[in-house]
Amino acid sequence: MRFALFPYASALLALALPAWGENLTDHVQTHGFFSHALAVTDRNQIGMAHTGRWGNMLTEAGVNTTLQASPNWLVAGQLLWRNDGVEPKKLRVDCAFVDGTLLNENGHQLALQVGIIKNPYGFYNMTRDVAHTRPTILLPQSLYHDQGRNFFLSAPGIALHGREEDGANAFTWQFNLLKPDVNSPNMVAFMVGPQNGQLQGKTSWLGQMMWDRDGGRWRGGVSLGSLSMHYQPNPTDFFGAGRFTGAGNMTLNTGVLSLEYNLERWSYTGEYSLTRQMRNSFNVPGANFMDRNSTLEEYYLQALWRFRPGWQSILRYDVVYVDTADRSGVWFNQVSGQPASQRYAQDWMLGLRYDPTVSWSIFAEVHHVNGTAWLSKLSNPPATTRPRWNMMSVQAAYHF
Amino acid sequence: MKVSQYIRCFLQQRLAQVMLFMVATLLALPSLAIEVVAHTGVTVQSLPINSARSMFGMRQLSWPDGQQVRVFVFPDRHPLHTDFCKEVLNMYPYQLRQSWDRLIYSGMGQAPIEVNSEEEMLMLVARTPGAIGYVRKANTNAVRIISIR
Numbered sequence: 001m002r003f004a005l006f007p008y009a010s011a012l013l014a015l016a017l018p019a020w021g022e023n024l025t026d027h028v029q030t031h032g033f034f035s036h037a038l039a040v041t042d043r044n045q046i047g048m049a050h051t052g053r054w055g056n057m058l059t060e061a062g063v064n065t066t067l068q069a070s071p072n073w074l075v076a077g078q079l080l081w082r083n084d085g086v087e088p089k090k091l092r093v094d095c096a097f098v099d100g101t102l103l104n105e106n107g108h109q110l111a112l113q114v115g116i117i118k119n120p121y122g123f124y125n126m127t128r129d130v131a132h133t134r135p136t137i138l139l140p141q142s143l144y145h146d147q148g149r150n151f152f153l154s155a156p157g158i159a160l161h162g163r164e165e166d167g168a169n170a171f172t173w174q175f176n177l178l179k180p181d182v183n184s185p186n187m188v189a190f191m192v193g194p195q196n197g198q199l200q201g202k203t204s205w206l207g208q209m210m211w212d213r214d215g216g217r218w219r220g221g222v223s224l225g226s227l228s229m230h231y232q233p234n235p236t237d238f239f240g241a242g243r244f245t246g247a248g249n250m251t252l253n254t255g256v257l258s259l260e261y262n263l264e265r266w267s268y269t270g271e272y273s274l275t276r277q278m279r280n281s282f283n284v285p286g287a288n289f290m291d292r293n294s295t296l297e298e299y300y301l302q303a304l305w306r307f308r309p310g311w312q313s314i315l316r317y318d319v320v321y322v323d324t325a326d327r328s329g330v331w332f333n334q335v336s337g338q339p340a341s342q343r344y345a346q347d348w349m350l351g352l353r354y355d356p357t358v359s360w361s362i363f364a365e366v367h368h369v370n371g372t373a374w375l376s377k378l379s380n381p382p383a384t385t386r387p388r389w390n391m392m393s394v395q396a397a398y399h400f
Numbered sequence: 401m402k403v404s405q406y407i408r409c410f411l412q413q414r415l416a417q418v419m420l421f422m423v424a425t426l427l428a429l430p431s432l433a434i435e436v437v438a439h440t441g442v443t444v445q446s447l448p449i450n451s452a453r454s455m456f457g458m459r460q461l462s463w464p465d466g467q468q469v470r471v472f473v474f475p476d477r478h479p480l481h482t483d484f485c486k487e488v489l490n491m492y493p494y495q496l497r498q499s500w501d502r503l504i505y506s507g508m509g510q511a512p513i514e515v516n517s518e519e520e521m522l523m524l525v526a527r528t529p530g531a532i533g534y535v536r537k538a539n540t541n542a543v544r545i546i547s548i549r
Contacts, residue, residue: 026470029510068510071462071469076507095507104462107450118506126506133501163459165450215453215491216499264492306494309477358476 032063035131035397037363043389044372045379047085057393058137059083060129062094072101080129084146086376087186094118094129095154107165118154120174120208121223122256122271125152131397132361135269135304135314136351138393141374142298142320143256143273147190150182151227151252155201168214175207182229189377191250192290196234204228216262223256231282238284248282248290265306272299289335294323310355314365318347320373341387345371363395434484437522437543439531442467446547453489455532457499458509463530471512472524472533480518484534488548 039049039057047057064078080094097115104110118126122143127133144152157178164171180201188199210221231248254275261268275296282290302316321327322343329340351365372385436452438444443465447455454460455469462468474481476493485493503509515521518535525531526542538545 029504031504031511033505062505064505064507066504066507066510068461068468071466074507074509078505078507097507099508109459118508126508127502130501130505133498133505165454167450170450170454215457215489216495217491262492262495 027068028065029068030063030065031400032061033130033132033397033399034061035059035395037131037137037393037395039391039393041389041391043386044375046375046391047379049085049391049393056083056085058085058395060131062129064095071104074099082129086378087184093154103162107163109163111161113159113161115156116154117157117159117176117178119152119176119178119206120210121152121206121225121254122273123219123221123258123260123269128152130399131363131395132355132399135302135312135353136316136349136365137363137395138349138365138367140271140300140302140316140318141345141347142300142318143271145190145320145374147186147374147376150184150187151180152206153181155180170212171209172212173207173209175205177203177205180204180227180229186376186378188231191229192231192248194377194381195237197237198232198234200230200232202228202230210258219258219260219262221256221258223254223258225252225254227252227254238287241285246281246283249280251278252276253278267304268302269304270299270301273297287336289332294325297321297324312353314349314351314353316347316349316351318345318349320345320371322373338382339372339385339387341370341372341385342377342382343371343373345369345373359398359400361395361397363393363397365393367391367393434480434488434534434536435538436488436532436534436546436548437525437538438533438546439525439527439529440542440544441529442532442544442546444546446549449490449548452548453491456489456512457496458503458512459499467530470528470531472515472521472528472531473512474521475514475516480534480536488534 037058038054039046040054041049041051043051047055049055049057060082062078062080064076067075069075075098077096078094079091081091083089093116095116095118097113097117099111099113101109101111120126124134124139124144128139128144155178157176159174159176161174182201183199188195188197191199204225204227206225208221208223210219212219228251231250233247252275254273256271256273258271277296278293279291284290298320300316300318302314304312304314306312323332326332327344329343332338332343333340346369348368349365351363354362356362368390370388372380372387375385442463444463451460456471458471460469476497482493485491485496500511504511515524521533521535522538522540522543525533
């Protein structure tokens with residue numbers, strides 16, 4: 001499916017090339033990025049960073065090429081390599097699409113995009129794997145939890161997007177119809193637990209309306225989506241009950257409110273999300289909670305201070321509750337025997353960033369966390385986790 | 401000296417100082433101003449500030465006559481770029497950079513073209529159809545000056 005798109009892109013290029021002749025290079029751009037982060041914790045594990053010992057946390061590298069054939073045609077492709085110490089290391093096509101403008105006049109823009117497309121979700125999702133576009137090494141894990149990242153990554157689909165301008169206000173919107181690429185061991189662990197079955201994405205949608213005023217002094221928006229998937233158990237799942245159980249279905253209906261106020265030296269950002277998780281047909285004997293619907297609540301508030309040219313510091317409070325009807329996780333602990341701390345996380349973060357040049361960024365940050373909701377269950381078997389933990393992390397990032 | 405004479409003398413001195421300051425400011429203004437320049441083939445004389453923000457933000461890719469916009473800028477930390485962002489666009493350089501990065505690294509758009517001197521800016525804008533850029537002072541007829549309203 002993914003690579004079937006390339007012949008179409010190639011055909012479009014072949015049709016368009018003669019029109020540009022020797023000026024083609026003026027319309028092509030290539031950009032890239034590389035970053036590496038180390039971390040240390042006092043309890044629990046993140047990436048390959050163990051308790052009391054510095055280790056690799058995250059390595060990301062990518063390269064992209066765009067061809068802006070005319071104001072109305074854009075062809076784009078991006079490759080991404082990522083190693084978080086949990087997911088299998090692999091090169092993925094992060095996007096590969098053709099974008100055609102349908103309307104562009106008097107401040108009204110409308111365009112259609114087809115291919116492997118980026119999904120809009122909150123402020124940061126579109127460039128979540130590009131270190132220098134993030135304010136910190138780790139994005140707020142409440143909304144941008146890396147364990148559930150496959151939901152929100154680019155996926156094969158079609159998007160309609162546009163922009164409306166009215167005086168000082170500009171509205172940018174996008175609606176994506178997609179089939180999320182959710183099958184990964186980490187995602188299975190996040191949604192079902194440490195089992196061996198397969199997840200399969202079903203037709204889903206994500207939409208976003210962003211507003212900015214006075215060139216971005218105020219930015220705000222709403223993101224909405226409904227993401228569906230299907231879990232096919234392995235016979236060994238659920239202590240051997242997998243052979244008797246049905247295939248589970250999960251749908252996440254999600255919404256995010258985003259707001260940001262930007263000044264010369266200060267930026268204040270907050271996002272709030274509610275996600276209704278609907279589950280059925282698991283029918284695992286003795287584990288009714290597998291079919292229990294729940295509502296996730298996620299939010300963060302952050303203040304960023306540019307205190308000297310090239311320097312910034314940031315303070316953030318980031319919260320997630322996996323089930324608003326069981327914020328403390330006590331009920332979950334009683335019915336599953338697993339730690340209550342898996343069901344919440346409150347993270348205080350203090351960070352520092354220095355950009356010695358336009359292309360290089362150095363990050364450092366400390367986290368004080370209560371709860372383990374966003375830690376990988378693959379590298380942190382639930383029985384071994386400790387609810388209160390701290391982490392320190394540093395990162396170097398380069399882009400061109 | 402009577403008090404009234406003292407006050408009159410003080411006020412006259414102050415008035416002279418204020419007038420001197422105003423004249424100096426007026427003389428200094430032309431050298432501080434930044435001019436938005438475009439290729440001579442561009443037909444518009446002026447742009448609303450929101451259109452200028454969209455063009456320099458790489459979101460508005462064509463002129464009203466359909467010609468492709470080619471954006472030229474100075475590096476992020478160049479004093480002229482900082483002044484341009486603040487005085488012409490009423491934005492901060494980091495906001496433009498974030499806007500460009502969101503487009504570049506999602507594949508949704510391209511970066512503007514960077515130049516390193518006003519001579520290079522004027523030369524490239526003059527010879528690139530659809531070009532838009534900015535300089536401290538455009539003492540040439542090779543480019544069109546566009547007012548931002």
